[in-house]
Amino acid sequence: MSKLRVAVLGAKGRIGSEAVRAVEAAEDLELVAALGRGDKLETLAEQGAQVAVELTTPASVMGNLDFCVRHGIHAVVGTTGWTEDRLGQLRGWLADFPGTGVLIAPNFSLGAVLTMKFAQLAAPYFESVEVVELHHPNKADAPSGTATRTAQLIAAAREQAGSAPQPDATATALDGARGADVDGIPVHSVRLRGLLAHQEVLLGGEGETLTVRHDSLHHSSFMPGILLAARRVPTVPGLTFGLEHFLDLG
Numbered sequence: 723m724s725k726l727r728v729a730v731l732g733a734k735g736r737i738g739s740e741a742v743r744a745v746e747a748a749e750d751l752e753l754v755a756a757l758g759r760g761d762k763l764e765t766l767a768e769q770g771a772q773v774a775v776e777l778t779t780p781a782s783v784m785g786n787l788d789f790c791v792r793h794g795i796h797a798v799v800g801t802t803g804w805t806e807d808r809l810g811q812l813r814g815w816l817a818d819f820p821g822t823g824v825l826i827a828p829n830f831s832l833g834a835v836l837t838m839k840f841a842q843l844a845a846p847y848f849e850s851v852e853v854v855e856l857h858h859p860n861k862a863d864a865p866s867g868t869a870t871r872t873a874q875l876i877a878a879a880r881e882q883a884g885s886a887p888q889p890d891a892t893a894t895a896l897d898g899a900r901g902a903d904v905d906g907i908p909v910h911s912v913r914l915r916g917l918l919a920h921q922e923v924l925l926g927g928e929g930e931t932l933t934v935r936h937d938s939l940h941h942s943s944f945m946p947g948i949l950l951a952a953r954r955v956p957t958v959p960g961l962t963f964g965l966e967h968f969l970d971l972g
């Protein structure tokens with residue numbers, strides 16, 4: 723059986739370099755390109771890449787995906803910075819190339835995907851919900867893509883359940899003291915040497931709290947999800963947001 727031809731974009735980065743090793747080690751995948759900043763995207767077409775794993779920066783991801791979609795190269799995207807505007811633009815490109823699949827995963831680790839699911843499930847049953855994400859200090863964006871997505875899912879679950887607004891008597895606060903507001907859910911970002919990627923969802927009700935916590939201790943935690951997505955994305959045309967849809971947890 724022929725191997726799936728995979729390229730990695732952002733191949734010299736923290737997660738990209740781990741992805742290069744993971745693709746090389748997978749018996750059913752062939753690494754046909756490993757591109758860093760400044761390398762020519764044409765290499766993807768020249769090398770016959772079928773799937774591009776995009777792990778770059780919010781500033782680079784749209785240009786890379788524009789190229790991939792126009793060349794019928796499926797994409798698995800871990801890069802953060804997704805807004806409704808960007809998603810709309812990407813959907814527009816995909817509409818012109820209907821056979822092409824793009825998966826955007828705010829987080830490729832199974833534990834993080836389950837954290838989001840558990841938080842979404844629990845959110846309507848508690849009066850208060852806040853998200854704390856903790857990352858290495860080299861991370862460029864805050865809040866994390868995972869925390870943003872988690873808060874959006876929590877907010878949607880609470881709206882659907884008709885939950886009351888969260889109790890909060892704060893009358894004065896220093897800027898930032900109550901975190902960022904993502905769809906009404908406070909999200910707090912910690913940047914600390916020694917950490918990699920961690921998240922807690924704190925839920926509070928009368929006389930009880932529930933904490934859902936996940937820790938990525940090494941970039942290897944993201945690799946099974948990336949490999950699964952690379953294998954699956956050619957069979958799922960259009961835009962998919964969230965690895966849970968490829969895990970049948972959707």
Ligand SMILES: NC(=O)C1=CN([C@@H]2O[C@H](COP(=O)(O)OP(=O)(O)OC[C@H]3O[C@@H](n4cnc5c(N)ncnc54)[C@H](O)[C@@H]3O)[C@@H](O)[C@H]2O)C=CC1
Nearest residue numbers: 732734735736737758759778782800801802827828829830
């Ligand atoms: N979805 C997930 O599970 C995960 C997502 N991420 C996200 O992935 C992205 C990268 O994270 P890190 O590896 O920590 O950052 P990093 O800064 O270590 O790596 C990014 C790399 O992309 C390169 N790059 C920039 N523009 C490029 C272009 N046009 N073509 C090719 N390479 C380009 C940079 O030179 C750098 O080597 C971030 O947005 C981060 O939040 C990180 C870990 C897990």
Ligand SMILES: O=C(O)C1=N[C@H](C(=O)O)C[C@H](O)C1
Nearest residue numbers: 802828829861866867868919
């Ligand atoms: O930059 C990181 O490291 C990570 N980025 C993603 C995010 O912003 O959620 C995924 C994970 O948290 C690691």
